[in-house]
Amino acid sequence: MFEHLKPLPADALLKLIEEHRSDPRTDKVDLGVGVYKNVRSETPVLDIVKRVERELLESQQSKAYLGTAGRALFNSRMQELVFGDTADDTRLLTVQAPGGSGALRLGAELIMQANSNAKAWVPDETWANHTPLLNSAGLTLAKYPYYDGKSHTLLIDQMLDGLRKIPSTDIVVLHACCHNPTGVDPSEDEWRAIVDVLAERKLVPMFDTAYLGFAQDITADAFAIRYAAEVLDELIVTASCSKNFGLYRERVGALSLLAKDSTARDVLASQASMAARTLYSMPPDHGAAVVARILSDDTLRQQWDKERDEMRDRLSDMRSLLSTALENKSTGHSFAHLTRSKGMFCYLGISAQQVARLKQDFGIYMADSSRINVAGITSENVGYLADSIVSVL
Ligand code: LMR
Numbered sequence: 001m002f003e004h005l006k007p008l009p010a011d012a013l014l015k016l017i018e019e020h021r022s023d024p025r026t027d028k029v030d031l032g033v034g035v036y037k038n039v040r041s042e043t044p045v046l047d048i049v050k051r052v053e054r055e056l057l058e059s060q061q062s063k064a065y066l067g068t069a070g071r072a073l074f075n076s077r078m079q080e081l082v083f084g085d086t087a088d089d090t091r092l093l094t095v096q097a098p099g100g101s102g103a104l105r106l107g108a109e110l111i112m113q114a115n116s117n118a119k120a121w122v123p124d125e126t127w128a129n130h131t132p133l134l135n136s137a138g139l140t141l142a143k144y145p146y147y148d149g150k151s152h153t154l155l156i157d158q159m160l161d162g163l164r165k166i167p168s169t170d171i172v173v174l175h176a177c178c179h180n181p182t183g184v185d186p187s188e189d190e191w192r193a194i195v196d197v198l199a200e201r202k203l204v205p206m207f208d209t210a211y212l213g214f215a216q217d218i219t220a221d222a223f224a225i226r227y228a229a230e231v232l233d234e235l236i237v238t239a240s241c242s243k244n245f246g247l248y249r250e251r252v253g254a255l256s257l258l259a260k261d262s263t264a265r266d267v268l269a270s271q272a273s274m275a276a277r278t279l280y281s282m283p284p285d286h287g288a289a290v291v292a293r294i295l296s297d298d299t300l301r302q303q304w305d306k307e308r309d310e311m312r313d314r315l316s317d318m319r320s321l322l323s324t325a326l327e328n329k330s331t332g333h334s335f336a337h338l339t340r341s342k343g344m345f346c347y348l349g350i351s352a353q354q355v356a357r358l359k360q361d362f363g364i365y366m367a368d369s370s371r372i373n374v375a376g377i378t379s380e381n382v383g384y385l386a387d388s389i390v391s392v393l
Pocket of ligand 1: 013033034035127128129180
């Protein structure tokens, strides 16, 4: 039965984890997959997560099923986190999903149920997994202009023009903050203009948000979603707790839907329930239980805010460190854009051949597009990194 199947290439990003792991060089540097790393290049379990996990271990009385929508407290706390207190709760629905990817897939299933002819428009440069993930649910994808690779800036006018040409009722995928891979986000005024075009054209946004709190703070980073929830009739949000809670392997995510009214919301709840049941039945609970507890207690929440702010500040410091180290080399090649970008990623702005040489000759790992995870930079490796990058320019 299976003998006709052909082997598929490994996922280009995930392959970097294994390649870096098996590289014996001691000065190797991992700027590949998007996981946070501290000054010792470790991806630690947050202190607040450890504390709540210990508490859970003692207090949890049952592991019985919770249902297709997961943990109710997690869903309401995530909804508050993402939408604040201004959105109309009677039109909002949030269900737990297995990570941000599971939320995207669940959202795509609902889009297909509602309109199997809808296209999903993604920014021209987007997370590498958006295309295969949304395609696998049956959605057709297209691109709208987003990023200028020469100036490393947002193509706001072209983006707005592109959005104006999209057929009404299509889906527009947007990164709410810390755009992956470019780190280039619209300003608040630009977001208003984008959302106003969506309203004018009757387009439904699907905000993917995996980095809330990594650009500025939760309120500022959720600005686009909250503004869209005020202005639009319908929207979709997929949220991940992998990065900002450091819960990567626990697969914690949420799908939120804003419907036209409470009746439509209830219909969506039943559709989401059936879609989850047929895809994975129920989401995993452990990480969601941790998040629900942290977001339900002021003291725990403050400690999370503090640890998240520390991660955000380190990402920003490491961008500046590498940018300065490279600018000091006076190569004639500008790296000033590194400090303008937000979150975990930006493009270095070098060719795929130069990326390959960095890997082969220096043990420096990054995506072929030259996207770097700035969390992989440390004050110890920055000199080596800058020298190596300059030597391949
Ligand atoms: C990334 O873009 O590196 C992360 O979101 C991890 C992943 O699953 O691709």
